[in-house]
Amino acid sequence: MATLIAPEHASPVEDAEALRKAFQGWGTDEKAVISILGHRTATQRQLIRHAYEEIYKEDLIKRLESELSGDFEKAVYRWILDPTDRDAVLLNVAIKHSPIPDYRVIVEISCIRSPEEFLAVKRAYQIRYKRSIEEDLASHTKGDIRKLLFALVSTFRYDGNEINARLANSEADVLRNAIKEREFNHEEIIRIVSTRSKLQLLATLNHYKDDYETSITKHLVDGPANDYLVALRTAIRCFNDPQKYYEKVIRNALNKPGTDEDALTRVIVTTAEKDLEVIKELYYKRNTVSLHKAVGKHTSGDYKAFLRALLGKED
Amino acid sequence: MAVSDEIGALTRAFSGLGIDEKSLISILGKWHPEQRNSFRKGTRNFFIEDERQFERWDDRHIIQLEREFLRFKNAMLLWTMHPWERDARLAKEALYKGPQYGVLIEIACTRSSEELLGARRAYHSLFERSIEEEVASRVGGIERKLLVALLSSYRYEGPRVNEEIAKTEAKTLCNAIKNAGKKPAIEEEEVLRILTTRSKLHIKAVYKHYKEISGKYLDQDLDAELGLKETVQCLCLPQTYFSKVLDDALKTSVDEITKETVTRVIVTRADADMKQIKEEYHQKYGATLSKKIEDVANGNYREFLLTLVARGDQ
Numbered sequence: 001m002a003t004l005i006a007p008e009h010a011s012p013v014e015d016a017e018a019l020r021k022a023f024q025g026w027g028t029d030e031k032a033v034i035s036i037l038g039h040r041t042a043t044q045r046q047l048i049r050h051a052y053e054e055i056y057k058e059d060l061i062k063r064l065e066s067e068l069s070g071d072f073e074k075a076v077y078r079w080i081l082d083p084t085d086r087d088a089v090l091l092n093v094a095i096k097h098s099p100i101p102d103y104r105v106i107v108e109i110s111c112i113r114s115p116e117e118f119l120a121v122k123r124a125y126q127i128r129y130k131r132s133i134e135e136d137l138a139s140h141t142k143g144d145i146r147k148l149l150f151a152l153v154s155t156f157r158y159d160g161n162e163i164n165a166r167l168a169n170s171e172a173d174v175l176r177n178a179i180k181e182r183e184f185n186h187e188e189i190i191r192i193v194s195t196r197s198k199l200q201l202l203a204t205l206n207h208y209k210d211d212y213e214t215s216i217t218k219h220l221v222d223g224p225a226n227d228y229l230v231a232l233r234t235a236i237r238c239f240n241d242p243q244k245y246y247e248k249v250i251r252n253a254l255n256k257p258g259t260d261e262d263a264l265t266r267v268i269v270t271t272a273e274k275d276l277e278v279i280k281e282l283y284y285k286r287n288t289v290s291l292h293k294a295v296g297k298h299t300s301g302d303y304k305a306f307l308r309a310l311l312g313k314e315d
Numbered sequence: 316m317a318v319s320d321e322i323g324a325l326t327r328a329f330s331g332l333g334i335d336e337k338s339l340i341s342i343l344g345k346w347h348p349e350q351r352n353s354f355r356k357g358t359r360n361f362f363i364e365d366e367r368q369f370e371r372w373d374d375r376h377i378i379q380l381e382r383e384f385l386r387f388k389n390a391m392l393l394w395t396m397h398p399w400e401r402d403a404r405l406a407k408e409a410l411y412k413g414p415q416y417g418v419l420i421e422i423a424c425t426r427s428s429e430e431l432l433g434a435r436r437a438y439h440s441l442f443e444r445s446i447e448e449e450v451a452s453r454v455g456g457i458e459r460k461l462l463v464a465l466l467s468s469y470r471y472e473g474p475r476v477n478e479e480i481a482k483t484e485a486k487t488l489c490n491a492i493k494n495a496g497k498k499p500a501i502e503e504e505e506v507l508r509i510l511t512t513r514s515k516l517h518i519k520a521v522y523k524h525y526k527e528i529s530g531k532y533l534d535q536d537l538d539a540e541l542g543l544k545e546t547v548q549c550l551c552l553p554q555t556y557f558s559k560v561l562d563d564a565l566k567t568s569v570d571e572i573t574k575e576t577v578t579r580v581i582v583t584r585a586d587a588d589m590k591q592i593k594e595e596y597h598q599k600y601g602a603t604l605s606k607k608i609e610d611v612a613n614g615n616y617r618e619f620l621l622t623l624v625a626r627g628d629q
Contacts, residue, residue, distance in 0.1 A: 119432070122469055130475040134468065135512035142504060154467035155447055156435050162443040187459070195448035195463070 001277035003312030006039045012047035015040070016055055019048070028067040030302040037080060038309030042273060045080055071261040072302040078269045079310070087113065088125040088133075090266060095136050103145060103231045105266070106137065108245070110152040111238035115159045122153075144185040144228040151194035152235060158197040168203035169211075171196070175204070176212055176219075184223040184232070193235060201239055215240075243275055247282040250291065259298045264307070272310040280311065290315065318350070322357060329361070329379075331567050332574060333386045333616025382571060387616040390578045394623075398583075402426065402434035403441050405579060406466075410449060413572060416458055417545055418579070419450065421556070423465035424549030428472050435466075457501050461542050464511035471514040478524075481517055484509045485524035492536050501540050510543065515550055522551045554588055558596035561604065565611045577612075577620070585623040593624065 015036050022032035040048065052060040064076055078086055087109050094105035110118060125133045138150055171192050178186035192204065208216050217236050223229045237245045246267050253260040253267070271279060283291045292314040295307050308314075321342050328335035328342075346354070355362045355370035362370040393401055402422050409418035423431060438446045447467050454462055484505075491503040500506050509521065525533040534552070537544040548556040557580055563569070564576035584592060596604045608620050 119469075126471045126473070130471065130473050132469060132471040132512060132514070135471070135508075135514070138508040138512045146504070146508075150464070151467075154464065154469070156432070156445060156467065156469075158439045158443060158445040158448070160439065160443055191448075191451040191459075195445060195451045197445065197448070 001275060002273045003276040003280065004039070004041065004272045004310060005312050006041045006044060010040060010044050012044070012051035013055070015044075015048045016052040016060070019052065019060070020056060023063060023067050030068070030072065031305070033064070033068070033076065034302065034306050034309050037076060038306055042083055046082060049080070068302075070303065071265065071299075072306055074262070075265045075269060075303060075306055078265060079272075079306075082124075083270075083273075084117070084120040084124045085128065086269070087118075087121040088128055091121070091125060091133060092129060092136070095133075095140050100227070101137075101140055103149065103227055104234055104249075106149050107152060107231050107234045108238055108249075110149075111235050112242045112245075115155075115157045119156060144226075145231060147185070148190055148194070148228060148231055148235075151190055155194050157195070158200075160197070161199060162197075163199050163203045165203065168200060168207045171204045172207035172211055175208060175216060179216070179219050179222075182223065184220065184229055189232070193232065198239060205236065205240065243278045243282060246271060246279050247286060250279065250283060251287065254294050254298045261299070261303070264295070264299070268307055268310050272312075276311065318353065322354060325354070326358065326361075328613060329383065330613075332383070332565075332577060332612040333614050334380075334383050335613040336615060382574075383613075386574075386578065387614070387619060389575075390582060390616060390619055393578060393582045394585075394619075397437070398430060399433035399437035400441065401583065402430070403437035403446070405583075406434065406438065406446055407442060407449075410453060414454065415572065416454075416462060416542055417560075419462050420465060420542055420545045421549055421560075423462075423468065424546055425553045425556075428468075428470050431466075432469060457499075458541060460507060461501060461511070461546070464507060465546065468511055470512070473514070474516065476514070476517050476520050478520060481520035482524045484513070485521045485528055488521065488525060488533065489529050495540070499540060500537065501543050506543070510546055510550070518547075518550050522547070554591040554595040555599075557584060557588075557592045558599055558604075561592070561596065562600055562607075565607045567611060577608075581620050581623050585626050589624060589626060590628070 018032060018036055022029035022036075036048075037045065049060045052058070052063075061077065061080060064080065065073065068076055078089070081089060090105055091109055094102040109121065113121065122133055125131075129136070134150065134154055137153055138146060141149060174188050175192060178184070178189050183189075193201065196204065205216060212219070217233050220229060220233050220236075234245075237248075249263055249267050253263040267279075268276065280291045283294070287294065292308060292311055295311065296304060299307060324338050325342055328338040343351075361373060361376050363373050365371040393405075396404070406419060406422055409415040409422075422434065426434065435446055438444070438449075442449070447463050450466055451459060451463050487505050488500075488509065491500045491506045494500075510518065513521070522533050525531075525536075529536070534544050534547040537547055545556065560576055561580055564573045564580075566573075580592075581589075593604050596602075596607075600607075605621055605624055608617060608624065612620055
């Protein structure tokens, strides 16, 4: 369930004019920016962008980039982008991250989006960066992590309901055997995790838990501490329970000394119109404090106000 | 016509690609039982002497005949299919019959990004699996890496090419090929990365730079490498690839899998680059493609192929 609180009918022209007014004079009326943009759906935001461009012959996004700053600006920028475009930008930022790419983001987006959604992201990436995400990813990574990420990013999984139980059983065994031999980077692990349909994969993971009494991620913790295994475990978590995964990302982002604003922004902006409500509940269950309060404690200023607007109802 | 001529004509009607139905009707149709009897006794390669004293059709020939009779029907089916369904079915067959990696490479590399994507979607609908999971689970070793990556590719198709990077990557390929004695180029991560992720325009630029650096052609230097030669040809010089593959297949003495190449290539390229394939074919092999088809194919099947091939002349 979404947390975004947006009116059913909004006038893009009025919103564009109000934003323009917020930019005028000294400084920016950030509260106005938040009260409008923080309460509009993706479609409404698109319409506002068009209206603003029509009336003022200027790209609203560019204007926002120059008027706002810091974490607030980054958050508004990501928020106002069309969701597929946003994912493409997040992926590009993750690939270009230094000193090494931000593998977790790449795994997260490629595993949580549906095959069709991710395909749209790949198209958006090509349009924006004039290269395919596969070629950028491959040229910035190598070794086992490249193998895994490349496979996760290239795949176009079957998204139907057919599950083969016998296959799930046999592939659970294949996974177990590879792990037993401590061949965590085994071709077969990558093959199964990156090509099977999500439903088929979940069936396989369930069989694994039934047959071996532990979830596969616990067995994978035994391996060497390398990026590849972290990415593999992340992928499996994303398949199993994306909301639980997101809750953990937020929790870690808030607990980290200094707060990981990028991760916090990414999750909230991505899920505000999807399932942030569920994530809020999970957060409260886990931490006994509401996400609203936690965000309020670890962030400040306009950035805080914006996030809390996206978090919706405070309970 | 003298009987021996008729038998010759009949044999001819059954040989090659497709069946000359008209000859069968005009000759066989009027034969009396005695004539058909002489035919059975006289053609040892179609009929064998059964131990119970009668001439029996050789089973292998019946199978052969079935194939030839069906060749036209299969061409029709393939031609009328949506290109996505067509490629999905061709890929499935290539994977299960053979397996024919060359066909998989052909489909993955000669179709546009959207066409390949469409084929992958159709594969989901037809077979309830993704093509990459099927290929990955049925193919092992180093071919798996190449095929899965090629079939999963969704290449950028815009005009932007970074010549500096193309030059560097040509050097990388050069070094990998030089080192092929110790480690086959196909096992080099970088070789696979370049060939399976870069846009076609980019790879063509790499091809050009490779020639400038080494003095040789990339596809020729990859002669010994499993699948890499076809990959480069399909990406850079599809017409060269198709005309070679057709020439190999337009023979009467090849196996069924090779014969099926003729239908596949002509049906899938008729609306694409048939004109260029004909020109290339003429240049390389002297004869025209149409003449070769006339020599080797029969009946409705032949007429159909010739019609498709002539479309390139508009």
